[in-house]
Amino acid sequence: MSRIATIWNADKIKFLVENYAHVSNRKLANTLGVSIPYVKIKARELGLKKECAKRKIFPSLEANILRMSENCSYRTIADKLNISVSSVHCAINDAATKGFQKRSREKTCKIMSEARVRLIKKERARAVFGLNQKTKIKLFPNKKKYHMRDRLKRCRYEVDHNGTDVYIDDETRRHANIEAEAQKMGFTIQLPFIVYYPLEFVTENGEAEDQIFTELRRKNIHG
Incomplete structure:
Protein backbone atom coordinates (compact mmCIF):
# COMPACT_ATOMS: atom_id res chain seq x y z
CA MET A 1 0.00 0.00 0.00
CA SER A 2 1.41 3.39 -0.98
CA ARG A 3 2.19 6.18 1.46
CA ILE A 4 -0.50 8.40 -0.12
CA ALA A 5 -3.20 5.76 0.40
CA THR A 6 -2.36 5.17 4.06
CA ILE A 7 -2.69 8.81 5.19
CA TRP A 8 -6.27 9.19 3.94
CA ASN A 9 -9.36 7.88 5.72
CA ALA A 10 -13.09 8.38 5.20
CA ASP A 11 -13.30 11.43 7.49
CA LYS A 12 -10.36 13.18 5.82
CA ILE A 13 -11.71 12.51 2.34
CA LYS A 14 -15.15 13.81 3.34
CA PHE A 15 -13.60 16.99 4.77
CA LEU A 16 -11.56 17.49 1.60
CA VAL A 17 -14.59 17.05 -0.66
CA GLU A 18 -16.65 19.53 1.36
CA ASN A 19 -13.99 22.23 1.66
CA TYR A 20 -11.61 21.94 -1.30
CA ALA A 21 -13.54 24.36 -3.52
CA HIS A 22 -13.31 27.38 -1.23
CA VAL A 23 -10.41 26.76 1.19
CA SER A 24 -6.74 27.29 0.33
CA ASN A 25 -4.57 24.19 -0.08
CA ARG A 26 -2.27 25.37 2.69
CA LYS A 27 -5.18 25.67 5.13
CA LEU A 28 -6.46 22.23 4.11
CA ALA A 29 -3.01 20.68 4.54
CA ASN A 30 -2.61 22.13 8.04
CA THR A 31 -6.09 20.99 9.10
CA LEU A 32 -5.71 17.46 7.70
CA GLY A 33 -2.12 17.03 8.87
CA VAL A 34 -0.73 16.30 5.40
CA SER A 35 1.48 18.13 2.93
CA ILE A 36 0.15 20.44 0.19
CA PRO A 37 1.26 18.05 -2.62
CA TYR A 38 -0.80 15.25 -1.02
CA VAL A 39 -3.84 17.54 -0.96
CA LYS A 40 -3.40 18.31 -4.68
CA ILE A 41 -2.87 14.66 -5.63
CA LYS A 42 -5.94 13.47 -3.71
CA ALA A 43 -8.09 16.29 -5.09
CA ARG A 44 -7.03 15.32 -8.61
CA GLU A 45 -7.93 11.67 -7.91
CA LEU A 46 -11.38 12.73 -6.68
CA GLY A 47 -11.90 15.13 -9.57
CA LEU A 48 -12.27 18.15 -7.29
CA LYS A 49 -12.03 21.69 -8.66
CA LYS A 50 -11.36 25.07 -7.11
CA GLU A 51 -14.59 26.94 -7.68
CA CYS A 52 -13.09 30.01 -6.01
CA ALA A 53 -9.48 29.47 -6.91
CA LYS A 54 -9.00 33.22 -7.07
CA ARG A 55 -10.82 34.63 -4.12
CA LYS A 56 -12.46 37.96 -4.85
CA ILE A 57 -10.53 40.72 -3.12
CA PHE A 58 -13.10 43.04 -1.58
CA PRO A 59 -12.11 46.65 -0.80
CA SER A 60 -11.98 45.97 2.96
CA LEU A 61 -9.73 42.93 2.44
CA GLU A 62 -7.51 44.86 0.03
CA ALA A 63 -7.17 47.66 2.59
CA ASN A 64 -6.02 45.15 5.22
CA ILE A 65 -3.52 43.62 2.81
CA LEU A 66 -2.01 47.00 1.92
CA ARG A 67 -1.89 48.09 5.56
CA MET A 68 -0.19 44.90 6.72
CA SER A 69 2.24 44.82 3.80
CA GLU A 70 4.24 47.64 5.36
CA ASN A 71 5.45 45.52 8.28
CA CYS A 72 4.54 41.88 7.54
CA SER A 73 5.79 39.27 5.10
CA TYR A 74 3.41 38.12 2.37
CA ARG A 75 3.23 34.68 3.98
CA THR A 76 2.21 36.21 7.32
CA ILE A 77 -0.48 38.31 5.62
CA ALA A 78 -1.83 35.24 3.81
CA ASP A 79 -1.98 33.18 7.01
CA LYS A 80 -3.67 35.91 9.05
CA LEU A 81 -6.28 36.75 6.40
CA ASN A 82 -6.79 33.13 5.29
CA ILE A 83 -5.92 33.78 1.66
CA SER A 84 -3.18 32.54 -0.66
CA VAL A 85 0.21 34.19 -1.05
CA SER A 86 -0.52 34.70 -4.74
CA SER A 87 -3.66 36.67 -3.80
CA VAL A 88 -1.53 38.93 -1.62
CA HIS A 89 0.92 39.47 -4.49
CA CYS A 90 -1.92 40.24 -6.91
CA ALA A 91 -3.61 42.72 -4.58
CA ILE A 92 -0.39 44.63 -3.91
CA ASN A 93 0.70 44.64 -7.56
CA ASP A 94 -2.74 45.85 -8.69
CA ALA A 95 -2.64 48.62 -6.09
CA ALA A 96 0.87 49.58 -7.24
CA THR A 97 -0.45 50.23 -10.76
CA LYS A 98 -2.92 52.67 -9.20
CA GLY A 99 -0.27 54.61 -7.30
CA PHE A 100 0.24 52.55 -4.14
CA GLN A 101 3.82 52.85 -2.91
CA LYS A 102 5.23 49.37 -2.30
CA ARG A 103 7.71 48.98 0.53
CA SER A 104 11.38 49.42 -0.28
CA ARG A 105 13.76 46.55 -1.00
CA GLU A 106 15.65 47.36 2.21
CA LYS A 107 12.44 47.11 4.26
CA THR A 108 11.58 43.80 2.61
CA CYS A 109 15.03 42.39 3.40
CA LYS A 110 14.70 43.52 7.02
CA ILE A 111 11.27 41.88 7.39
CA MET A 112 12.55 38.64 5.86
CA SER A 113 15.58 38.67 8.15
CA GLU A 114 13.45 39.22 11.27
CA ALA A 115 11.07 36.45 10.21
CA ARG A 116 13.99 34.08 9.73
CA VAL A 117 15.41 34.92 13.16
CA ARG A 118 12.03 34.21 14.78
CA LEU A 119 11.77 30.93 12.90
CA ILE A 120 15.28 29.85 13.92
CA LYS A 121 14.54 30.63 17.58
CA LYS A 122 11.37 28.53 17.43
CA GLU A 123 13.21 25.66 15.78
CA ARG A 124 16.03 25.83 18.32
CA ALA A 125 13.48 25.76 21.15
CA ARG A 126 11.93 22.65 19.60
CA ALA A 127 15.35 21.03 19.35
CA VAL A 128 16.17 21.82 23.00
CA PHE A 129 12.99 20.03 24.09
CA GLY A 130 13.74 17.04 21.86
CA LEU A 131 11.09 17.77 19.20
CA ASN A 132 11.61 17.31 15.46
CA GLN A 133 12.23 20.34 13.27
CA LYS A 134 9.42 21.66 11.09
CA THR A 135 11.90 23.05 8.55
CA LYS A 136 15.24 22.01 7.09
CA ILE A 137 17.11 25.03 8.45
CA LYS A 138 20.54 24.10 9.79
CA LEU A 139 20.33 25.32 13.37
CA PHE A 140 23.61 24.29 14.98
Missing part, protein backbone atom coordinates in the same frame (compact mmCIF):
# COMPACT_ATOMS: atom_id res chain seq x y z
CA PRO A 141 27.10 23.98 13.49
CA ASN A 142 27.67 21.44 16.29
CA LYS A 143 24.39 20.19 17.74
CA LYS A 144 26.00 18.12 20.51
CA LYS A 145 27.99 21.13 21.66
CA TYR A 146 24.85 23.27 21.77
CA HIS A 147 23.04 20.71 23.94
CA MET A 148 26.07 20.47 26.24
CA ARG A 149 26.15 24.26 26.59
CA ASP A 150 22.46 24.17 27.59
CA ARG A 151 23.06 21.38 30.15
CA LEU A 152 25.93 23.31 31.72
CA LYS A 153 23.81 26.46 32.04
CA ARG A 154 21.00 24.53 33.72
CA CYS A 155 23.51 23.31 36.31
CA ARG A 156 24.48 26.94 37.05
CA TYR A 157 27.78 26.84 35.20
CA GLU A 158 28.72 30.17 33.61
CA VAL A 159 29.47 29.47 29.94
CA ASP A 160 31.30 31.97 27.76
CA HIS A 161 28.80 33.21 25.15
CA ASN A 162 31.07 32.89 22.13
CA GLY A 163 33.76 30.62 23.52
CA THR A 164 34.32 27.34 25.32
CA ASP A 165 35.32 28.55 28.79
CA VAL A 166 33.12 27.27 31.62
CA TYR A 167 33.27 29.11 34.95
CA ILE A 168 32.35 27.81 38.39
CA ASP A 169 31.00 29.82 41.33
CA ASP A 170 29.33 29.15 44.69
CA GLU A 171 25.94 28.39 43.09
CA THR A 172 27.27 25.84 40.62
CA ARG A 173 25.98 22.28 41.08
CA ARG A 174 29.08 20.44 39.94
CA HIS A 175 28.74 17.15 38.07
CA ALA A 176 31.89 15.20 37.36
CA ASN A 177 30.37 13.24 34.46
CA ILE A 178 29.04 16.34 32.72
CA GLU A 179 32.35 18.17 33.18
CA ALA A 180 34.28 15.21 31.77
CA GLU A 181 31.95 14.99 28.78
CA ALA A 182 32.20 18.75 28.21
CA GLN A 183 36.00 18.65 28.28
CA LYS A 184 35.98 15.92 25.62
CA MET A 185 33.99 18.32 23.41
CA GLY A 186 36.56 21.07 23.87
CA PHE A 187 35.14 23.02 26.81
CA THR A 188 37.59 24.27 29.44
CA ILE A 189 36.51 24.15 33.08
CA GLN A 190 37.82 27.27 34.81
CA LEU A 191 38.14 26.62 38.54
CA PRO A 192 37.59 29.52 40.97
CA PHE A 193 40.70 31.39 42.01
CA ILE A 194 41.79 30.95 45.64
CA VAL A 195 43.86 33.80 47.01
CA TYR A 196 45.97 33.25 50.12
CA TYR A 197 46.90 36.30 52.20
CA PRO A 198 49.81 36.44 54.65
CA LEU A 199 48.77 36.13 58.29
CA GLU A 200 49.77 39.68 59.12
CA PHE A 201 47.31 40.89 56.50
CA VAL A 202 44.36 39.68 58.62
CA THR A 203 44.95 41.56 61.87
CA GLU A 204 41.71 43.42 62.27
CA ASN A 205 40.67 41.31 65.28
CA GLY A 206 44.11 40.93 66.78
CA GLU A 207 44.65 38.03 69.19
CA ALA A 208 41.25 36.49 68.48
CA GLU A 209 42.30 35.72 64.92
CA ASP A 210 45.62 34.32 66.11
CA GLN A 211 43.79 31.95 68.46
CA ILE A 212 41.40 30.76 65.76
CA PHE A 213 44.27 30.24 63.32
CA THR A 214 46.21 28.19 65.90
CA GLU A 215 43.13 26.09 66.65
CA LEU A 216 42.46 25.39 62.98
CA ARG A 217 46.08 24.46 62.35
CA ARG A 218 45.99 22.05 65.32
CA LYS A 219 42.86 20.36 63.93
CA ASN A 220 44.47 19.98 60.51
CA ILE A 221 47.59 18.42 62.00
CA HIS A 222 45.73 15.92 64.20
CA GLY A 223 43.08 15.24 61.56
